[in-house]
Amino acid sequence: MLRIVRSLPIVMVCLLVPTQLAPEPAPTLALPANTVAILDHIYSGRRDLALPEIHQLQEQQPGQPLGYLLEAEEDWWRIWCVSAEFKYGMTMARHHKKVPSDEHYLELTTKAYNLAENKLQQRNTADMHLYAAMADALAARLYGLRAEYHATAKAGVRARENFLVALKMDPTLADAYTGLGLYNYYVDTLSVLAKAMRFLMGIPGGTKEEGFSQLERGMQEGQLSAILARFYLALNLFNYDQRYERALEVITPLTEKYPKNPMFHLMCGDLNSKLGRKQAAETCYDAAEKAVAEVPEPDCRAKIKELVGQSVQALEQK
Numbered sequence: 001m002l003r004i005v006r007s008l009p010i011v012m013v014c015l016l017v018p019t020q021l022a023p024e025p026a027p028t029l030a031l032p033a034n035t036v037a038i039l040d041h042i043y044s045g046r047r048d049l050a051l052p053e054i055h056q057l058q059e060q061q062p063g064q065p066l067g068y069l070l071e072a073e074e075d076w077w078r079i080w081c082v083s084a085e086f087k088y089g090m091t092m093a094r095h096h097k098k099v100p101s102d103e104h105y106l107e108l109t110t111k112a113y114n115l116a117e118n119k120l121q122q123r124n125t126a127d128m129h130l131y132a133a134m135a136d137a138l139a140a141r142l143y144g145l146r147a148e149y150h151a152t153a154k155a156g157v158r159a160r161e162n163f164l165v166a167l168k169m170d171p172t173l174a175d176a177y178t179g180l181g182l183y184n185y186y187v188d189t190l191s192v193l194a195k196a197m198r199f200l201m202g203i204p205g206g207t208k209e210e211g212f213s214q215l216e217r218g219m220q221e222g223q224l225s226a227i228l229a230r231f232y233l234a235l236n237l238f239n240y241d242q243r244y245e246r247a248l249e250v251i252t253p254l255t256e257k258y259p260k261n262p263m264f265h266l267m268c269g270d271l272n273s274k275l276g277r278k279q280a281a282e283t284c285y286d287a288a289e290k291a292v293a294e295v296p297e298p299d300c301r302a303k304i305k306e307l308v309g310q311s312v313q314a315l316e317q318k
Helices: 002-007 035-043 047-060 066-083 102-122 126-145 149-169 174-188 192-200 208-221 226-241 244-257 262-274 278-294 298-316
Strands: 084-087 090-093
Touching: 035 047, 035 066, 047 066, 066 084, 066 090, 066 102, 066 126, 066 262, 066 298, 084 298, 090 226, 090 262, 102 126, 126 149, 126 174, 149 174, 174 208, 174 226, 208 226, 226 244, 226 262, 244 262, 262 278, 262 298, 278 298
Parallel strands: none
Antiparallel strands: 084 090
């Protein structure tokens, strides 16, 4: 049970994936014109650039959930950064102590969920079911990182329900496949005991194969979650399946598209280290170290310097 409630939050993922980022799909969601730019700033690690744009979007569309979802997504990567640790040869966020700043993050997810629900009371639409699901998935990430397992499971299951409704109404809504793909992947990797407890608690099951297919579609076609799907697919191939070569194929396009995000370079280095490619790993760690200067938050900047040092030291000891 510990694994399901810990895994669902991390975002509620392998088929051989292309080494380049997929071409942009035909749009399904009607998104504001600057949404892509905001997402690029988020995944570049540029909180200082993303937040003003997000706040402007919230002011322009106060009754829409998207602006609050984007701010929570942006804040999540700050939480991920300060919570990350280098352990077992890889950098990832495994635990997070409850701190006062978490409340703002949860207020954003609640705000987004309530706005989506208000819209659904006026008109039942696939996009608002998607946004409600994304709000719960964002909340579940933090609950799981804080080991609040009941809250994690509750938010994760409710997110799954809304993802399913969104797809029933609009099967082309690729971002919903990202959430379902992650959910199905994690549920199928549980131990026998955890699966039994999941059944007793009424948490729906899923299959890993289905999760792979859904996640790949989200990665290739998602308008909001394509980068997120790619990152977590690489992470889970690394962490759960030890498919290092495939994980490296998945993460490499992110290091190329977002060269100033040190977290992507750290994963690249860890994977090359696992594959015994010391020189390539050193190159990735060097890129992560150079990118530190672009990180706007002092606490995140300090953590990345620490992680780079630990990664390099582990590599030298091989």
